[in-house]
Amino acid sequence: MMDNEMVEPRTYSGNGHDAIIADPGNITREECLALAQCGADAWNAWRNEFPTRGGWSAPYKNYANFSEQDFTVEFVDFGKFQFGHGASFSDAKFFQALFAEAEFGRDTRFIGAQFEGWVSFEGAKFGTDAGFDRCRFGASTTFEECQFDSRATFVGATFDEALNMRGVVFGDETNFDWARFGHRASFVGALFVGNATFVATTIGFEADFSGLMVGGSLSFEATIFEGQTSFQALSWGALNHESRASSLLEELAKDRQASPWVFKAISFQGARFEGSVDFSDRHFEGVTEFSKTRFETDAPFLMEDCLPSRVCKELIPSEGGQMRLPKGRHVEFAMVPEFFQCKLHQNSSFEGAVFPAAQGTEDAARAYRVLKQAFSAQQATREEQRFFRLEMAEEALIAWPLWALLSAWWELRKQGLQAEMPTPRFLYRLYAGISNFGFSTARPAGLFLLAVLLATAAYGSQAGLVFCWPSEGDGCRMAGPLIQFAAAHALPGFEKLAEPASNALFGKNLGVWTVLTVVLHKAVSILALFLIGLALRNLFKMK
Missing domain, CATH: 2.160.20 (Pectate Lyase C-like)
Structure with a gap:
């Protein structure tokens, strides 16, 4: 029908209501409400005979207006x-x-x-x-x-x-x-x-x-x-x-x-x-x-x-x-x-994503392990390493304290049983503390330098030396050999360089405590160097 074409009034009934529509082709807001109260049959009968006009670029006319x-x-x-x-x-x-x-x-x-x-x-x-x-x-x-x-x-x-x-x-x-x-x-x-x-x-x-x-x-x-x-x-x-x-x-x-x-x-x-x-x-x-x-x-x-x-x-x-x-x-x-x-x-x-603090539950460790394995399959090394760290943090809290492991082992021993001992909690914490689970270069480098300083002080004490600075001249003539001895034992493969300094400081034979200090110093140094290499491998995604 045309916009200006008038239609005879219609009456619609239903649900106990009657609605008189003065112009069914141009229904008003109040008439919409009256017609709606008559129910779906009455409304649909009107709508099928008098559809909406306009739309797209033109305003709608004869539309259902309940605003x-x-x-x-x-x-x-x-x-x-x-x-x-x-x-x-x-x-x-x-x-x-x-x-x-x-x-x-x-x-x-x-x-x-x-x-x-x-x-x-x-x-x-x-x-x-x-x-x-x-x-x-x-x-x-x-x-x-x-x-x-x-x-x-x-x-x-x-x-x-x-x-x-x-x-x-x-x-x-x-x-x-x-x-x-x-x-x-x-x-x-x-x-x-x-x-x-x-x-x-x-x-x-x-x-x-x-x-x-x-x-x-x-x-x-x-x-x-x-x-x-x-x-x-x-x-x-x-x-x-x-x-x-x-x-x-x-x-x-x-x-x-x-x-x-x-x-x-x-x-x-x-x-x-x-x-x-x-x-x-x-x-x-x-x-x-x-x-x-x-x-x-x-x-x-x-x-x-x-x-x-x-x-x-x-x-x-x-x-x-x-x-x-x-x-x-x-x-x-x-x-x-x-x-x-x-x-x-x-x-x-998952770049920059923030995960919760470690909860110490098997479910959390398993969830991180799943993500680690998913990224491992894609050879996405950095993401894989990140979820490995998160998994290790969970495992660290799950692990038993050393005293609890020893107590459990003793109980099994008394019963004549054998069981594989799991990793104690302190090793996880040590691994986290000194290397952030193999992702920090600064921490093991600091451990290496600390080991050199402490070992140098121990060697000097065992050689009967008194602390002095090298700049103090003749009174500090033993400082050079002491530094040479400590540095040579800090680096694997450089032990030959320590022999002249050893003769100057300790004579031909090293004491028992000096030997033990050398062994401990070398072990800590090798561990620190290994962790530095591991961190470089992880950070630069090398296989």
Whole structure:
């Protein structure tokens, strides 16, 4: 029908309500509410006869307009409604809301809508550009098995309680940036056909992304995970059992080469994991980033004051007044991440990631060992060495004290049993203290110099010398031989150089204590030199 064409008034009835629409081709906001109270049959009969007009470059006309409506007084069941294009619920208020199996066209707007009670969009379908920016969902919310076309946005949205996104299909370019999820957010078996971002989002306790499928890239840059989080892989069989995945979901996923055990390019740059996180059985087949942020991140313009994410506390003003997150934010793990049975991409990075202090548990040591072996298989020597160090720090706390080992050995001996003695704790601590598990050159170099100084003092004492400086002339004529003797015994293969100094200091025969000092000095020096070489090998990634 033409825009200026008038239609005879129509009366629609249902659910004990009557709605008189003066011009069904140009419905008003108040008439939309009256017609909605008549139920889905009445609404859909009107919508099928009088579709939305306009869109794209022209404003919508005859669209479903519920913007700023207050539904807290009277509940309206929107289940199975066919809204058409341009439906608007912006800034509307709901106590409880039911949109199960409703159908929305493109440009649906729930911008700033407030939901105080439970909300159900289960099985609903949305066209392109569905907007839920700055929405607040106060209680349990479900979008289970919804279908979104391209460009669904939830920027700055708040989900106070449980969120169910199981089996949802999102089109290209989905945006949950700067949102906040309460406890028990579930994206089990959800499919992002294209790219998806959760930049600077806060995700609460018991978040479950198991079996999440992504056809494009996925970003959790600068996101805070407040509690236990799972990104575990699922098989198709397990996913069908877990979330009743539809045949459409599986077909779409396979068409985009997505599966419930694969991540393509994924970024956790600058993310913070305040609880446990589990990536077990995942295959990372694209660039995988657990490194620091490289660029500043702008907050959505004019939304800085109402964004719910905790990350907002770290915003700083830029020169133009725009609020933004500074770059250089590191990934932080409060607990050891689990990557059991994972396959990491060769372009995976944990550069600058901060891991928790050693906990002294077998689980933590095993988790680091898995990462060490994964990078070893890729010949990523530096990452492999880093996780080896973390594993050793855990092993050091797990190891028994020497007295406990001796006590256990004695008990076994009394029972006539034999057992292999594990490495005592003090050796781990010694290895860490003097070489940082083979990665420090400064510590063993300091040990080497300290051994030379102490040995020099011991040799001088055993030779009956009194301390003096070489600059003191004839009165300090023995200083040269003493330094020569100590230096020659500090370096393997230079013992011949010590013979003239030995004759001058001790005569033809060395005393017992001098021999013991030489043996100890040489052992410590060789150990220090070995550790310096080991550190150089590790630091320069030499095999």
